[in-house]
Structure formats: structure tokens, C-alpha cells
Amino acid sequence: MLTDGLFILFTVFAVTGAAGLVLFKHPMNGAMSFLVTLISLAGLYALLSAKLIFAIQLMVYAGAIMSFIIFVIMFLNIQEEDLPIEEGRFKYLIGGVIIVAPIGLFLSRVIKSFPGADAIITVEGFGEIKEVGLLLFREWLLRFEIVSILLLVSLVGAVVLAGTRRIAK
Amino acid sequence: MIQSYLTVSILLFCIGIVGVISRRNVFTVFMSIELMLNAANLAFVTFARLHQTMDGHVLALIVMAVAAAEAGLALAVVILLHKHKGQLDTNVFSLLKG
Numbered sequence: 001m002l003t004d005g006l007f008i009l010f011t012v013f014a015v016t017g018a019a020g021l022v023l024f025k026h027p028m029n030g031a032m033s034f035l036v037t038l039i040s041l042a043g044l045y046a047l048l049s050a051k052l053i054f055a056i057q058l059m060v061y062a063g064a065i066m067s068f069i070i071f072v073i074m075f076l077n078i079q080e081e082d083l084p085i086e087e088g089r090f091k092y093l094i095g096g097v098i099i100v101a102p103i104g105l106f107l108s109r110v111i112k113s114f115p116g117a118d119a120i121i122t123v124e125g126f127g128e129i130k131e132v133g134l135l136l137f138r139e140w141l142l143r144f145e146i147v148s149i150l151l152l153v154s155l156v157g158a159v160v161l162a163g164t165r166r167i168a169k
Numbered sequence: 170m171i172q173s174y175l176t177v178s179i180l181l182f183c184i185g186i187v188g189v190i191s192r193r194n195v196f197t198v199f200m201s202i203e204l205m206l207n208a209a210n211l212a213f214v215t216f217a218r219l220h221q222t223m224d225g226h227v228l229a230l231i232v233m234a235v236a237a238a239e240a241g242l243a244l245a246v247v248i249l250l251h252k253h254k255g256q257l258d259t260n261v262f263s264l265l266k267g
Contacts, residue, residue: 011177018181018204022188027196027257034200037181041207048174048218053210053229060233065203065240072244073196076251084193084258092191099190104183111175114219123221132226140227147234154238162245 003047010047013040022093025083031070038062050127174215181208195250195257199243206236 013036020033042057076082086092125131136144181204188201210229217225247257254261 007173011173014177015180015184018184021197021200021204022184022192024197025194027194027200030194030197030200034204037204038207041211044174044177044211045214048214050214050217050226050229053214053226056230056233057210060237061207065237068240069196069200069244072248076248076257078257082255082257084256084260086193089191093187096187096191100183100186103186104179107179108176111172111179114171114175122218126221127217127223127226132223132230135223136227136230140224140231143231147231151234151238154242158241158245161242162248 006043007047010040010043013037014044025086025089026080027073027078027083028070031066031073035062035066038066048127049122052127052129052132171215171219174218175212178208178211178215181205181211193259195247195259195262198259199240199247203236203240206232 017033017035017037017040021030021037024030024033038057038061042054042062045057046054185201185205185208188204189198192198192201210232213225213229213232215225217223217229250262251257
């Protein structure tokens with residue numbers, strides 16, 4: 001009963017936040033609205049008994065990545081007149097919904113074929129740090145290392161792109 | 170239960186697609202891409218719960234790392250383009266157009 005209520009609450013918050021991200025004109029409002037979505041997604045992960053992902057979603061996504069995005073938005077000091085003029089915004093939004101709706105209907109028809117898992121009780125230690133860590137460092141070790149190389153490449157790329165300071169002549 | 174979580178995932182993903190194709194503010198487009206990544210994460214975690222294996226959790230972790238890398242690089246590009254063009258309109262960023 002409690003999980004159903006929490007699921008509905010988190011779903012409403014997640015979808016409202018995502019809609020706000022698409023509808024708000026200023027990116028700062030959109031970022032705040034997206035933050036609501038991320039935190040309610042963390043709640044959904046907790047309801048799915050993914051304890052490690054719940055913590056990492058809150059710390060890394062809602063904490064680090066979103067504060068980075070908000071930091072850059074504030075760094076550029078965006079005023080109302082800097083924003084692109086989007087007069088036909090709602091027209092484009094309605095067009096986008098019309099284009100995307102068949103895909104969504106198709107996918108929702110696909111998921112009807114999956115079995116429900118109401119009766120499944122999670123095994124001992126499902127989604128905890130130790131179990132996920134064992135899996136990560138045993139079977140997914142190579143991909144974990146590849147991700148570290150990806151992060152290094154993106155770090156170097158960001159420094160090369162944004163960090164060059166041209167000497168004034 | 171699994172169906173309702175997957176429905177949420179589909180809804181968030183479709184909202185992300187709509188944001189990418191209908192908005193012109195580069196920050197909103199970027200955050201819509203992040204929203205689609207999050208919807209994929211929710212689907213991964215839901216399937217991990219369905220099959221009682223934790224590979225979905227590991228994949229969600231890897232997707233989060235990819236999102237962090239993407240955020241770092243994309244925001245560097247946005248800062249560079251804002252320095253060059255002084256605007257945030259994706260229609261203005263057409264340097265590769267022939």
C-alpha cells in the first residue's frame with residue numbers, strides 16, 4: 001500500500017519535472033525542474049530495491065552533474081535577451097508530441113508482454129554495495145576500465161576546448 | 170508493477186525526445202538528452218529487478234559515468250560556442266554546414 005502511494009507520488013513528480021524542463025523558457029528554471037525529476041527517480045530506484053543506485057543517483061547525478069550544469073548556466077550569466085526567440089515553441093512542441101506519440105504507444109504495447117514481478121521477493125543482499133561491487137570488479141572489469149579511459153579523454157577534451165587562453169596581441 | 174515502472178521510463182524518454190526536437194535553447198536540449206539517459210537507467214534497473222540479477226545496476230552505473238563525461242565535454246563546447254557567437258540558439262551553431 002505504502003509502496004503504491006510512494007510510486008504514484010514519485011511518478012507524478014518525475015513526469016511533472018520533465019514536462020517543466022521542456023516547457024520552461026529560461027534554462028535555469030528548466031534545470032531546477034529537472035532536479036526534481038532526478039530526485040524522484042532516485043526514489044523510484046529505492047522502491048526497486050536498488051540501494052547503491054539510489055545513493056549514487058542522489059550524490060553523483062543530482063549532486064555533482066546537476067550542480068555542474070547549474071554552475072555553467074550561472075557562469076554564462078544568461079539574461080532574458082540572450083535566450084533564443086522561440087515564438088512557435090508550443091507549435092513545435094505539439095508537433096513533436098504528435099511525432100513521438102506512435103513510438104510511445106508502440107513501446108507501451110511491447111511492455112504489455114512482460115510478466116509482472118509482484119510476487120518476486122528480492123534475494124538477500126540484492127542491490128547492495130558488496131554484491132554490485134563484486135559483480136562490477138569480476139565480470140564487468142574490462143568495461144569499467146574502458147569507462148575510466150572515456151572519462152580521461154573527456155577531461156582532456158574539456159581542458160583543450162574551454163581552457164585555452166589566447167594571449168592578446 | 171514492472172509494467173508501471175517501464176511506462177514511467179517510456180514517458181520520460183518521449184518527453185526527452187520532444188525536448189530535443191522542439192526546443193532551440195542549447196541547455197534545454199542538453200538536459201533533455203540527460204533525461205533520456207535517465208529513462209534508460211530506470212529501464213535497466215527495472216529489468217534488473219525483474220530478472221533478479223544485478224547486471225542492470227552495473228550498466229546504470231556505467232551510463233551515469235558516460236553522462237558525466239558527456240556533461241563535461243558538452244558544456245565545454247557550449248562555453249566555447251558562447252564565446253565565439255554570443256548566443257545560445259542551436260540554429261546559430263551551424264559551422265559545419267556546407
